[in-house]
Amino acid sequence: MTKLLEIRNLKVTFPTDDGDVKAVDGLDLTLNSGETVALVGESGSGKTVTSLSVLGLHNRNTTRLSGEILVHTQSGSVDVNSAPDEDVRALRGKEVSMIFQDPMSSLHPYYSISNQLSEAYRIHNDVSKQAAFNRSVEMLEIVGIPEPAKRAKEFPHQFSGGMRQRVMIAMALINNPRVLIADEPTTALDVTVQAQILLLLRNLQKEFNMGILLITHDLGVVAGVADQVNVMYAGKVVECGKVDEIYYQPAAPYTMGLLSSIPSVYGKGTGRLSAIQGQPPSLINLSNGCAFEPRCSLKTLVTNANCATDKPLLVEDSAGHFARCHLDLATRKIYGQKVAAKGIN
Amino acid sequence: MLKFIGRRTAYALLTLLLVSMATYIIFAILPFDPAALSCGKGCRPNLIEANRIRLGFDKPIWEQYWLFLSGIFVGRNYGMGDAAFSCPAPSFGYSFNENACVTDMLKQALPVTLSLAIGALIIWIIMGVGLGVLAAKMKNTPVDTGATIFVLVGTSLPVFVTGLIFLVFLTIKWNIIPLNLTGYVSIFSNPIQFLIYFILPWLTLAFNFSAIYTRFTRSAVLETASEDYIRTAVAKGLPAKIVLRKHTLRAALSPIVTMAGLDFASLLGGAILTETIYNLPGLGRMSLKAVYEFDLSVVVATTLFAAAIVIFMNLLVDILYAYLDPRVRIS
Amino acid sequence: MEPLLKVEQIQKHFSTRGNAIFGSNKGVVKAVDGVSFEIAVGETLGLVGESGCGKTTTGRTILRLLEPTSGKITYEDTDITKLSTKAMREFRSKAQIIFQDPYSSLNPRHTVGKIIAAPFEIQNIEPVGGVKSAVQEVMERVGLNPEHYNRYPHEFSGGQRQRIGIARAIALRPKFIVADEPVSALDVSIQAQVINLLDELQSEFQMSYLFIAHDLSVVQHISDRVAVMYLGKIVEIAQTTDLYAAPHHPYTKALLSAVPIPDPKLERSRERIILKGDLPSPINPPPGCVFNTRCWKAQDICLSQAPELLQVGKSSVACHFPE
Numbered sequence: 001m002t003k004l005l006e007i008r009n010l011k012v013t014f015p016t017d018d019g020d021v022k023a024v025d026g027l028d029l030t031l032n033s034g035e036t037v038a039l040v041g042e043s044g045s046g047k048t049v050t051s052l053s054v055l056g057l058h059n060r061n062t063t064r065l066s067g068e069i070l071v072h073t074q075s076g077s078v079d080v081n082s083a084p085d086e087d088v089r090a091l092r093g094k095e096v097s098m099i100f101q102d103p104m105s106s107l108h109p110y111y112s113i114s115n116q117l118s119e120a121y122r123i124h125n126d127v128s129k130q131a132a133f134n135r136s137v138e139m140l141e142i143v144g145i146p147e148p149a150k151r152a153k154e155f156p157h158q159f160s161g162g163m164r165q166r167v168m169i170a171m172a173l174i175n176n177p178r179v180l181i182a183d184e185p186t187t188a189l190d191v192t193v194q195a196q197i198l199l200l201l202r203n204l205q206k207e208f209n210m211g212i213l214l215i216t217h218d219l220g221v222v223a224g225v226a227d228q229v230n231v232m233y234a235g236k237v238v239e240c241g242k243v244d245e246i247y248y249q250p251a252a253p254y255t256m257g258l259l260s261s262i263p264s265v266y267g268k269g270t271g272r273l274s275a276i277q278g279q280p281p282s283l284i285n286l287s288n289g290c291a292f293e294p295r296c297s298l299k300t301l302v303t304n305a306n307c308a309t310d311k312p313l314l315v316e317d318s319a320g321h322f323a324r325c326h327l328d329l330a331t332r333k334i335y336g337q338k339v340a341a342k343g344i345n
Numbered sequence: 346m347l348k349f350i351g352r353r354t355a356y357a358l359l360t361l362l363l364v365s366m367a368t369y370i371i372f373a374i375l376p377f378d379p380a381a382l383s384c385g386k387g388c389r390p391n392l393i394e395a396n397r398i399r400l401g402f403d404k405p406i407w408e409q410y411w412l413f414l415s416g417i418f419v420g421r422n423y424g425m426g427d428a429a430f431s432c433p434a435p436s437f438g439y440s441f442n443e444n445a446c447v448t449d450m451l452k453q454a455l456p457v458t459l460s461l462a463i464g465a466l467i468i469w470i471i472m473g474v475g476l477g478v479l480a481a482k483m484k485n486t487p488v489d490t491g492a493t494i495f496v497l498v499g500t501s502l503p504v505f506v507t508g509l510i511f512l513v514f515l516t517i518k519w520n521i522i523p524l525n526l527t528g529y530v531s532i533f534s535n536p537i538q539f540l541i542y543f544i545l546p547w548l549t550l551a552f553n554f555s556a557i558y559t560r561f562t563r564s565a566v567l568e569t570a571s572e573d574y575i576r577t578a579v580a581k582g583l584p585a586k587i588v589l590r591k592h593t594l595r596a597a598l599s600p601i602v603t604m605a606g607l608d609f610a611s612l613l614g615g616a617i618l619t620e621t622i623y624n625l626p627g628l629g630r631m632s633l634k635a636v637y638e639f640d641l642s643v644v645v646a647t648t649l650f651a652a653a654i655v656i657f658m659n660l661l662v663d664i665l666y667a668y669l670d671p672r673v674r675i676s
Numbered sequence: 677m678e679p680l681l682k683v684e685q686i687q688k689h690f691s692t693r694g695n696a697i698f699g700s701n702k703g704v705v706k707a708v709d710g711v712s713f714e715i716a717v718g719e720t721l722g723l724v725g726e727s728g729c730g731k732t733t734t735g736r737t738i739l740r741l742l743e744p745t746s747g748k749i750t751y752e753d754t755d756i757t758k759l760s761t762k763a764m765r766e767f768r769s770k771a772q773i774i775f776q777d778p779y780s781s782l783n784p785r786h787t788v789g790k791i792i793a794a795p796f797e798i799q800n801i802e803p804v805g806g807v808k809s810a811v812q813e814v815m816e817r818v819g820l821n822p823e824h825y826n827r828y829p830h831e832f833s834g835g836q837r838q839r840i841g842i843a844r845a846i847a848l849r850p851k852f853i854v855a856d857e858p859v860s861a862l863d864v865s866i867q868a869q870v871i872n873l874l875d876e877l878q879s880e881f882q883m884s885y886l887f888i889a890h891d892l893s894v895v896q897h898i899s900d901r902v903a904v905m906y907l908g909k910i911v912e913i914a915q916t917t918d919l920y921a922a923p924h925h926p927y928t929k930a931l932l933s934a935v936p937i938p939d940p941k942l943e944r945s946r947e948r949i950i951l952k953g954d955l956p957s958p959i960n961p962p963p964g965c966v967f968n969t970r971c972w973k974a975q976d977i978c979l980s981q982a983p984e985l986l987q988v989g990k991s992s993v994a995c996h997f998p999e
Binding site (some may be wrong): 055057089091092093094098100102105106107108109110120123155168 | 572573574576577578579580581582583584591592595596599669670671672
Binding site for chain 3 (some may be wrong): 042043160161162163190191192193194195196198199217218219220221222223224243244247248257258259261262263264272273274275276277279280
């Protein structure tokens with residue numbers, strides 16, 4: 001297991017007329033080879049902003065970035081936040097690749113599939129057009145596109161949603177990157193197609209020993225593919241740990257609330273879902289205290305701090321399992337177990 | 346593909362037929378006497394009557410129309426006896442005011458309008474699209490603001506104001522472009538003279554059009570740049586220049602190219618204002634003059650010509666768009 | 677007891693012109709191809725399926741927002757299939773729809789108050805106490821602040837906008853609501869709030885729902901019975917507990933096996949059925965059983981004869997070889 005990606009204290013702020021939007025406020029994350037790390041959260045949590053930062057895809061003129069994003073390659077490490085543009089560009093598509101949510105709009109409508117795949121290959125490899133075409137067909141076969149040589153000449157609109165996502169995966173993996181960032185890769189797909197794509201990703205990961213950073217809001221998907229989980233809320237990680245710990249021993253009130261509010265196909269019958277009251281906060285002028293406080297049902301049990309004004313820190317509850325909450329560990333454990341017992345068979 | 350062209354051609358011919366009929370009907374309804382007009386003032390009634398017969402105006406309107414229609418294919422004869430003359434096929438009629446077969450008039454006027462349109466097109470595409478791309482790339486910088494001002498001025502000023510300003514300042518006051526008194530020369534016979542002759546009209550037209558295209562290009566490029574597939578291109582590791590050229594521009598320019606085709610078509614029908622200001626003997630001036638003088642044959646001919654150009658360019662633009670955007674083609 | 681709504685062999689076909697430029701590709705999209713079901717008073721029927729199965733088209737057709745190509749719709753013993761617009765007006769006060777996208781289903785130029793008041797105005801109903809107070813009462817019931825009466829949709833969040841849509845739908849106390857993917861566009865934590873609200877309103881006003889969704893977990897939670905659609909046909913209808921515990925149709929099985937469960941141990945140890953291939957085009961549905969191109973049980977009869985919806989145990993299944 002080699003360390004592929006290390007994010008240290010990442011902060012991403014968007015200055016706007018109404019004030020600074022602190023989209024990501026101090027995030028730490030590590031990704032190793034062969035491992036899948038999930039970034040889970042709802043809209044506005046900062047997960048997509050984080051994923052875009054890893055490849056330096058933010059507009060430097062309109063975004064304020066700080067912290068380090070270290071990509072460890074075989075020839076050294078690059079800090080995406082501070083390295084010159086050329087160095088970051090050399091990483092993209094080669095060391096670190098990304099696939100996005102909507103495969104329909106993520107492929108150029110005017111160019112053939114082989115054109116787009118070959119382009120991705122030739123940018124990092126000095127080869128002939130024919131060699132690049134052959135490589136493209138090879139990749140299409142690996143991702144399971146039938147009749148790859150024929151379909152390579154077709155255009156994106158001639159493919160179905162699931163096929164397009166396979167094409168995106170082929171394009172992302174054509175240079176054998178060590179890290180794959182998948183931003184909601186199956187959200188726009190039907191559930192049976194989603195199952196196909198997730199299986200494909202799992203197999204490819206094993207074959208290429210990639211590290212996958214998976215961005216999603218779907219806790220079902222996370223349960224199936226993730227090794228490590230980071231739960232985000234309002235730009236901060238509120239809990240992180242191994243996947244089993246997060247689901248069977250959630251330690252942060254937000255995580256508990258999320259797990260309780262999902263209706264599950266195998267859940268314990270019907271009846272009221274315990275919803276988290278209120279709405280996600282605006283990211284401008286966040287209070288100094290806990291961002292989840294207005295919606296937290298456990299805040300009344302906190303005795304040693306004022307959740308509204310005191311900032312909770314990410315604390316290690318047990319080896320590798322961190323949570324950001326003022327409430328003491330013992331109480332959180334009790335509630336965490338209640339949640340796990342209710343939701344799961 | 347052949348079926349498509351066949352169908353479009355059939356529609357085109359039908360449209361042209363209807364256009365010509367409509368024009369004839371308008372003239373039939375108007376309360377004037379073409380024979381009298383062609384004779385001029387101080388014409389005596391029996392001369393007017395003679396003219397009428399000679400020029401075929403005594404016949405009912407539908408017969409005149411039929412003669413016109415058949416004339417396109419077989420030519421047309423006028424007058425009788427010693428005063429007979431004919432306009433060979435394809436005949437669009439005869440202009441009494443100019444005393445010439447309309448077809449010959451068209452042949453003379455067309456190169457002028459063509460030169461005007463092509464030259465202006467080249468200039469406004471380079472200027473308009475170029476400035477638009479630059480403004481998009483340098484959004485919210487002084488360059489962008491400058492482009493916006495240019496757009497405002499260029500789209501607000503009517504062509505005749507721009508034309509007159511250019512004429513007054515560039516030629517008369519500052520003498521940068523010498524006043525041209527020799528008239529139209531073909532580019533093949535005297536290129537320098539040709540350039541001098543057309544430079545002002547080109548700039549006048551280009552000023553207005555390039556402003557429109559700057560604004561359009563800028564917004565098309567900005568909109569395309571925010572598309573997901575551009576983000577994919579960057580994420581693949583492509584350098585910014587290639588992303589712009591191969592990905593952004595290709596997508597943004599498709600609608601612009603088709604728009605240019607249609608604008609060009611309308612210019613070919615005759616840039617009336619520009620030709621009038623600069624006294625260019627093109628189709629625009631010809632048709633304007635014909636309307637004032639109720640010269641039916643010329644009006645019909647220029648209208649038909651303009652309609653045919655528009656229809657043809659539409660067809661071309663549709664084919665071009667299908668070539669550029671694979672989604673429009675049949676799978 | 678007579679059902680509230682009875683739908684018989686509804687078909688909705690769209691004709692396509694194909695590509696306009698290079699020749700035509702005339703076809704017929706059989707979006708809904710012979711769908712029948714009943715909904716009792718106070719019952720929720722869930723309608724699930726993946727994209728292109730025809731569930732949204734079904735929802736709109738039974739309310740005659742789209743005109744059915746053929747078939748019969750009976751509401752409270754009245755055949756509404758061919759009624760005129762005027763005659764439909766009464767029906768419209770009793771049957772409403774909630775749309776999926778809270779961002780595009782509200783007129784951005786109307787205030788919230790105006791949006792919710794519209795049903796009263798259209799039906800010419802003057803509630804006791806005036807329209808404004810009735811509207812504010814509804815707003816409060818769905819969890820909106822009645823003082824926001826004069827605000828515009830863009831000033832609200834996605835979840836709140838969906839509440840506005842719900843308020844508009846229940847303003848006239850309808851007996852039947854078609855909920856077309858009402859929570860799909862919402863965040864997980866907000867979904868639960870809205871689902872709870874829909875649940876409460878149903879008990880309070882004794883309404884029936886046709887709950888259309890692609891999220892099987894949500895449907896299971898709120899539905900009494902569930903119908904599964906594939907390529908314009910219903911392949912299985914059953915009581916919710918029966919369907920999820922023991923699905924009979926192969927597609928239902930595959931669908932359920934594909935739904936990810938938020939339980940790592942369970943999720944990783946499951947037997948998964950992975951369907952091969954893609955959804956066939958609705959312009960060219962396969963002959964015989966529409967599912968035969970992807971079914972692992974397909975035999976000769978499946979390729980030539982379309983199965984009828986027949987009783988298997990307590991469920992209705994359209995399959996020649998139900999599980």
